[in-house]
Amino acid sequence: xxxxxxxxxxxxxxxxxxxxxxxxxxxxxxxxxxxxxxxxxxxxxxxxxxxxxxxxxxxxxxxxxxxxxxxxxxxxxxxxxxxxxxxxxxxxxxxxxxxxxxxxxxxxxxxxxxxxxxxxxxxxxxxxxxxxxxxxxxxxxxxxxxxxxxxxxxxxxxxxxxxxxxxxxxxxxxxxxxxxxxxxxxxxxxxxxxxxxxxxxxxxxxxxxxxxxxxxxxxxxxxxxxxxxxxxxxxxxxxxxxxxxxxxxxx
Amino acid sequence: xxxxxxxxxxxxxxxxxxxxxxxxxxxxxxxxxxxxxxxxxxxxxxxxxxxxxxxxxxxxxxxxxxxxxxxxxxxxxxxxxxxxxxxxxxxxxxxxxxxxxxxxxxxxxxxxxxxxxxxxxxxxxxxxxxxxxxxxxxxxxxxxxxxxxxxxxxxxxxxxxxxxxxxxxxxxxxxxxxxxxxxxxxxxxxxxxxxxxxxxxxxxxxxxxxxxxxxxxxxxxxxxxxxxxxxxxxxxxxxxxxxxxxxxxxxxxxxxxxxxxxxxxxxxxxxxxxxxxxxxxxxxxxxxxxxxxxxxxxxxxxxxxxxxxxxxxxxxxxxxxxxxxxxxxxxxxxxxxxxxxxxxxxxxxxxxxxxxxxxxxxxxxxxxxxxxxxxxxxxxxxxxxxxxxxxxxxxxxxxxxxxxxxxxxxxxxxxxxxxxxxxxxxxxxxxxxxxxx
Numbered sequence: 303x304x305x306x307x308x309x310x311x312x313x314x315x316x317x318x319x320x321x322x323x324x325x326x327x328x329x330x331x332x333x334x335x336x337x338x339x340x341x342x343x344x345x346x347x348x349x350x351x352x353x354x355x356x357x358x359x360x361x362x363x364x365x366x367x368x369x370x371x372x373x374x375x376x377x378x379x380x381x382x383x384x385x386x387x388x389x390x391x392x393x394x395x396x397x398x399x400x401x402x403x404x405x406x407x408x409x410x411x412x413x414x415x416x417x418x419x420x421x422x423x424x425x426x427x428x429x430x431x432x433x434x435x436x437x438x439x440x441x442x443x444x445x446x447x448x449x450x451x452x453x454x455x456x457x458x459x460x461x462x463x464x465x466x467x468x469x470x471x472x473x474x475x476x477x478x479x480x481x482x483x484x485x486x487x488x489x490x491x492x493x494x495x496x497x498x499x500x501x502x503x504x505x506x507x508x509x510x511x512x513x514x515x516x517x518x519x520x521x522x523x524x525x526x527x528x529x530x531x532x533x534x535x536x537x538x539x540x541x542x543x544x545x546x547x548x549x550x551x552x553x
Numbered sequence: 554x555x556x557x558x559x560x561x562x563x564x565x566x567x568x569x570x571x572x573x574x575x576x577x578x579x580x581x582x583x584x585x586x587x588x589x590x591x592x593x594x595x596x597x598x599x600x601x602x603x604x605x606x607x608x609x610x611x612x613x614x615x616x617x618x619x620x621x622x623x624x625x626x627x628x629x630x631x632x633x634x635x636x637x638x639x640x641x642x643x644x645x646x647x648x649x650x651x652x653x654x655x656x657x658x659x660x661x662x663x664x665x666x667x668x669x670x671x672x673x674x675x676x677x678x679x680x681x682x683x684x685x686x687x688x689x690x691x692x693x694x695x696x697x698x699x700x701x702x703x704x705x706x707x708x709x710x711x712x713x714x715x716x717x718x719x720x721x722x723x724x725x726x727x728x729x730x731x732x733x734x735x736x737x738x739x740x741x742x743x744x745x746x747x748x749x750x751x752x753x754x755x756x757x758x759x760x761x762x763x764x765x766x767x768x769x770x771x772x773x774x775x776x777x778x779x780x781x782x783x784x785x786x787x788x789x790x791x792x793x794x795x796x797x798x799x800x801x802x803x804x805x806x807x808x809x810x811x812x813x814x815x816x817x818x819x820x821x822x823x824x825x826x827x828x829x830x831x832x833x834x835x836x837x838x839x840x841x842x843x844x845x846x847x848x849x850x851x852x853x854x855x856x857x858x859x860x861x862x863x864x865x866x867x868x869x870x871x872x873x874x875x876x877x878x879x880x881x882x883x884x885x886x887x888x889x890x891x892x893x894x895x896x897x898x899x900x901x902x903x904x905x906x907x908x909x910x911x912x913x914x915x916x917x918x919x920x921x922x923x924x925x926x927x928x929x930x931x932x933x934x935x936x937x938x939x940x941x942x943x944x945x946x947x948x949x950x951x952x953x954x955x956x957x958x959x960x961x962x963x964x965x966x967x968x969x970x971x972x973x974x975x976x977x978x979x980x981x982x983x984x985x986x987x988x989x990x
Contacts, residue, residue, distance in 0.1 A: 354945075376944035377949045386945050394939055394942065395960060395961075401956075406943070410946075466947065
């Protein structure tokens with residue numbers, strides 16, 4: 303059954319049209335890859351789903367469980383289970399990673415009417431999760447992403463995802479800037495979170511990531527629209543042929 | 554030279570002149586002290602209240618801001634004393650020795666005068682009246698300045714603390730000078746304190762002002778001996794006008810840290826005049842100002858490197874909401890023989906509203922050729938990218954902003970060595986943030 307439904311979505315950023323009639327459905331538990339050339343609107347889609355300011359939806363809708371989320375603020379969307387793993391996770395000086403995780407988790411739980419987690423419960427959750435992702439206690443004590451390497455930042459994103467347990471995870475070019483070892487750690491982390499209750503959108507320019515996070519379906523995005531949909535073999539095909547045939551076409 | 558003829562007097566200036574003329578014969582101290590007052594008063598008479606064309610007061614136009622001069626308050630009665638019991642409450646939980654001043658007058662019965670060997674505590678009014686040798690030796694000589702704010706204090710100083718910490722003594726607990734205003738009737742006080750920290754002694758000195766509708770002109774002379782360590786914390790809170798001067802002379806190989814905290818303070822001018830008189834001193838002057846409404850907080854520092862191999866750091870941060878205004882002016886003077894000086898200042902302002910204003914003015918005057926000096930200043934709003942990142946994790950906008958602001962503040966507060974004071978100021982910041990609309 304369809305969990306996320308994007309219907310004829312038109313989006314402008316600073317007066318420039320980026321998405322022009324994008325339609326897409328992601329089923330419950332499905333992992334959908336979105337591939338496309340630079341400038342096709344992949345990151346815009348990620349930001350629109352998360353609710354970033356200045357991404358102006360001029361037409362269409364985004365439904366989660368049949369309800370529009372476009373009027374919701376980013377934190378309200380997060381409480382409904384939307385999570386964006388950033389392509390470039392930002393550094394947050396002065397806010398310790400532990401404080402950040404705890405504030406975020408409890409804010410979501412509060413909004414959903416669940417009780418806050420006790421300190422021991424929270425510590426246990428973080429300890430277990432961070433261990434699997436190779437996130438050290440020392441990293442957890444540091445300010446969020448400050449002084450982290452590219453790989454550490456991406457692992458920190460997946461750690462947040464594992465703690466927050468979203469229903470829809472959007473991974474925006476999670477492979478960018480990672481060497482093969484770091485990529486494997488991150489992909490393993492993502493794969494552990496695959497579940498019939500969790501849908502994922504994996505945005506990537508390259509097929510490489512999809513060797514490790516194998517998608518159920520692949521959509522090709524070009525000029526702000528989905529131009530082709532297929533199985534995981536479509537990714538391999540693109541790896542060989544490139545995006546030339548889509549870039550050349552009129553939108 | 555800033556000397557300028559100033560024939561037309563404002564109401565406030567006339568009232569201040571009248572106050573001095575009236576009080577001249579009754580203020581404590583004769584002889585040298587009376588001369589000191591007279592000189593200072595003449596400086597005020599010549600120049601008037603400092604205004605925007607006086608460079609050091611450019612952003613805090615005292616002549617315009619101080620419409621009237623309030624009268625001196627009556628001697629505090631039992632009721633007045635009872636009213637100030639909560640003074641200095643920002644630091645509740647800090648185990649300090651409280652020395653309380655009510656409307657500018659020492660209140661020994663509200664103060665902790667338990668004896669500690671090597672520590673001498675007294676009132677300035679008494680010390681002046683009996684020409685106490687310590688006061689006669691140092692008062693007005695710690696840092697000689699032409700500043701009119703200091704001159705007014707010298708002319709009209711009534712009471713204050715006189716503290717001597719003997720050589721080698723490490724104080725058991727911080728000394729907390731509490732200056733409190735007892736009521737809502739407008740009143741003015743001129744308090745002057747002298748704290749002498751002898752060689753090798755270690756002390757934490759806190760000065761806090763919580764005023765209602767008052768005008769407070771305070772000055773603290775701090776003599777830091779060789780190899781001594783002094784942590785000085787100044788707290789401003791409450792409605793009223795406050796001009797607070799720190800006049801410090803720091804000896805060889807000493808450690809000197811200062812921290813100026815202001816939250817919900819209406820109009821504050823903190824001015825620090827600090828001289829590194831001998832080699833090897835390490836000093837850090839820091840501050841956090843939290844402003845909203847029409848609050849105005851000015852931190853102006855003059856640091857004189859008068860000896861080689863001294864290190865100074867200045868770090869000031871302000872968070873501004875509403876139509877508030879923060880001022881930072883940092884001037885570092887490196888004298889010709891003060892080689893190997895290492896001096897840096899950094900000021901950052903976080904603007905939460907379109908109508909707030911932060912004025913940052915760093916100045917370097919370097920007369921030595923082998924030094925490292927630097928300054929930096931930033932002013933800006935919260936980074937929307939950061940706010941979005943936090944919100945995308947489920948943290949509501951208000952909470953996300955509070956987290957980011959608190960982080961901005963704490964990075965400076967964390968530098969305070971005394972844990973209790975550090976915690977108290979972080980808590981005070983949280984309260985300030987909690988009251989944000």
